[in-house]
Amino acid sequence: MNPNLIASLVTIALVLIIVAVRVRRMMREVRWNPVAMWIVPVIFALLTGAIAVIDRVTGAVGIAAIAVALIAGGGLGWLQGMHTAVRVDKANRAMYVKLSPVGIAIFIAVIVLRIGVRGFAGGFASPAASPGTMQAGSDLVAMVSVALLALITGMSIGVRAYLQREYSQAA
Secondary structure, three states, X not given: OOHHHHHHHHHHHHHHHHHHHHHHHHOOOEEEOOOHHHHHHHHHHHHHHHHHHHOOOOOHHHHHHHXXXXXXXXXXXXXXHHOOEEXXXXXXXXXXXXXXXXXXXXXXXXXXXXXXXXXXXXXXXXXXXXXXXXXXXXXXXXXXXXHHHHHHHHHHHHHHHHHHHHHHHOO
8 A cells, every 4th residue: 555545544534533523522512611712722823833834835925825714714713603602600710612513514614625635636745745746736735725724723713712702791
């Protein structure tokens, strides 16, 4: 079996497992700490930044695409927050959150789209990892892939910003 195929299949399997666990958690009411809920967006932002650097999406156009995707994701996240059931328990400094199915569907669609873009473009190996085999359009594929990660990061930030507002406004 081709090592690139094995690496791609392992990557897809890991992503599917992580997404399945995440979706399962998103489908039920979960207790959120208003401070700790910001850990996931920070991890997403660091991961997106690291992948942007590894994939060499650091030019002006790439950074602009990432910024637009981050802002668009923030708007989608805010919209998702507006359709999320939230109960605030100020005494225990907690929120009980059940995310909307629409937000979960968008999250899954973006993950699947990113996997599809990377998979159809030749796998998950970074363009920087194999400079001698750069294909035409690989820069565009890398930029779209990182922009989709930025979209997810923005969604994560947007929904948490909305939830933070709800927590702050609760009596």
